[in-house]
Amino acid sequence: MLALRLPIAFFHRTRIMYKLSDYLIFTPAVANKQSDDALHIMYATRSGNSLLLKKSVCDNLKKGAFDKLGDETLAKLIQIDAIVPQEENEFETVLEENLAIIAGYRRLTIVIQPTANCQLGCNYCGQKHSKVNASQEISNKIVARIKEKLSTGAFKSLKLQWYGGEPLMAYSEILRISQEVREYCAEHNIKYGSHMITNGLSFKPAVFLNLLQQQVSHFQITLDGGQETHDVMRITKEGKKTFNIILDNVIDVTNLPEYIASDVSIAIRININQTTVRGIYKLIDLLAQHRLYEKKVFLDFACVVDWGDNDASKGSLSREEYAKQEIDWYMYANEKGFRFGGMIPERNYAPCMVVDPNAEVYDAFGNIYPCYEFPYTPKYEGADYKLGHLDANPPIQNPNAITRNWNSDVKTDISPCKKCPLFPVCGGGCPKQWYSGSIACPSFKLNITDRLALDYLNKREAAKKASAKVETLAPEIA
Numbered sequence: 001m002l003a004l005r006l007p008i009a010f011f012h013r014t015r016i017m018y019k020l021s022d023y024l025i026f027t028p029a030v031a032n033k034q035s036d037d038a039l040h041i042m043y044a045t046r047s048g049n050s051l052l053l054k055k056s057v058c059d060n061l062k063k064g065a066f067d068k069l070g071d072e073t074l075a076k077l078i079q080i081d082a083i084v085p086q087e088e089n090e091f092e093t094v095l096e097e098n099l100a101i102i103a104g105y106r107r108l109t110i111v112i113q114p115t116a117n118c119q120l121g122c123n124y125c126g127q128k129h130s131k132v133n134a135s136q137e138i139s140n141k142i143v144a145r146i147k148e149k150l151s152t153g154a155f156k157s158l159k160l161q162w163y164g165g166e167p168l169m170a171y172s173e174i175l176r177i178s179q180e181v182r183e184y185c186a187e188h189n190i191k192y193g194s195h196m197i198t199n200g201l202s203f204k205p206a207v208f209l210n211l212l213q214q215q216v217s218h219f220q221i222t223l224d225g226g227q228e229t230h231d232v233m234r235i236t237k238e239g240k241k242t243f244n245i246i247l248d249n250v251i252d253v254t255n256l257p258e259y260i261a262s263d264v265s266i267a268i269r270i271n272i273n274q275t276t277v278r279g280i281y282k283l284i285d286l287l288a289q290h291r292l293y294e295k296k297v298f299l300d301f302a303c304v305v306d307w308g309d310n311d312a313s314k315g316s317l318s319r320e321e322y323a324k325q326e327i328d329w330y331m332y333a334n335e336k337g338f339r340f341g342g343m344i345p346e347r348n349y350a351p352c353m354v355v356d357p358n359a360e361v362y363d364a365f366g367n368i369y370p371c372y373e374f375p376y377t378p379k380y381e382g383a384d385y386k387l388g389h390l391d392a393n394p395p396i397q398n399p400n401a402i403t404r405n406w407n408s409d410v411k412t413d414i415s416p417c418k419k420c421p422l423f424p425v426c427g428g429g430c431p432k433q434w435y436s437g438s439i440a441c442p443s444f445k446l447n448i449t450d451r452l453a454l455d456y457l458n459k460r461e462a463a464k465k466a467s468a469k470v471e472t473l474a475p476e477i478a
């Protein structure tokens with residue numbers, strides 16, 4: 001930030017005080033059609049910016065020969081935090097920025113898991129299901145807790161997320177809680193928004209229309225490859241197949257005029273392991289045949305990982321293999337019409353909700369957790385994982401529940417994050433995994449250079465299509 005305010009002449013007088021940032025990624029060189037000087041994409045993760053640079057510029061940068069760079073190039077590099085003050089402890093700066101942003105959050109994030117029940121018995125799921133929905137008493141306490149937080153005046157908006165078990169097994173509780181919280185938000189001029197992660201079995205048009213009324217604006221629904229693979233992974237507890245029911249529901253809902261006229265979107269989550277990987281292309285083809293890319297339906301690939309020591313990752317691809325293939329799936333889906341945001345991560349001030357001291361997860365029993373993968377999972381039943389209980393006075397009994405202090409613990413050797421050039425855009429992946437002793441890096445840790453190249457090609461293609469000057473959309477050449 002300091003660097004942004006410095007005129008370039010000042011930099012020249014004091015250049016000895018500057019250094020190359022630790023938070024840079026360079027792609028391998030590619031041929032430059034305009035000269036013999038090859039090109040690299042440089043990604044400055046402290047700002048989330050990427051630039052196309054000549055090899056000669058990169059060489060001078062890496063040598064610290066900043067005086068050989070032109071004023072304009074220097075100014076740009078300082079502006080995007082690629083060159084930073086010599087004495088700066090960048091990790092500390094990044095963490096301080098993260099903490100300041102989190103302290104200034106004016107959005108309250110709440111996850112409600114209103115049922116411990118689910119129709120499915122997916123073989124990678126770590127939850128123990130039971131036929132328990134939030135009682136009227138627990139539902140009332142959830143509403144009261146949210147209102148109490150909002151009544152402090154500290155929040156301008158509320159983001160509610162429904163998760164389970166399968167949340168739609170508690171459909172009436174969802175409608176009741178939503179109605180009450182929405183009314184409170186409307187009366188107090190607080191922006192309300194809600195999302196849902198559902199298995200999609202009960203996602204019928206009539207259900208959707210009621211959820212639309214309750215302002216659920218985004219759904220995540222899982223299809224694990226085509227029918228052959230999905231129906232191995234995601235069967236009901238009685239062993240029944242589910243692929244066709246879920247796909248039909250998505251098609252029926254996205255054909256509704258109310259859906260089309262709305263801002264609602266759907267992410268199709270594809271959990272990938274050695275079984276489902278065989279069905280990825282088939283699923284993309286099928287979804288494209290139904291032209292779902294025209295209906296605000298997006299794709300979200302995820303590697304199957306352990307969930308509460310259940311060894312689910314045993315059947316997964318290696319991290320390297322997954323990262324390599326993921327780029328192929330992106331490219332294939334892109335060709336079929338699906339668009340992806342976030343190919344190149346932006347500066348990210350929090351890995352997830354666990355570091356937000358106001359964010360809470362409520363389960364059907366009234367427990368309060370920091371992380372939405374803790375409820376109903378035997379490994380996380382201990383008091384160390386719980387913030388408290390809605391019946392307790394005060395409800396928060398253990399503000400230091402595991403994961404909550406991630407932004408302190410990340411300074412220790414719990415993970416390699418403090419030395420990782422991606423930390424400013426990652427924040428630590430999935431902290432829960434690091435506390436469990438597992439590697440928690442997102443796939444971009446292993447395929448970021450491919451992503452940078454793909455992102456550049458996509459932007460160049462978009463610029464060509466828009467008949468705009470390529471330079472307006474593509475990273476600049478210094």
Ligand code: SF4
Nearest residue numbers: 417420426428429441
């Ligand atoms: S989780 Fe992995 S990619 Fe993210 S900051 Fe930590 S080490 Fe880097």
Ligand code: SF4
Nearest residue numbers: 352371373430431432
């Ligand atoms: S710790 Fe991991 S599982 Fe828990 S909320 Fe964060 S990203 Fe999700």
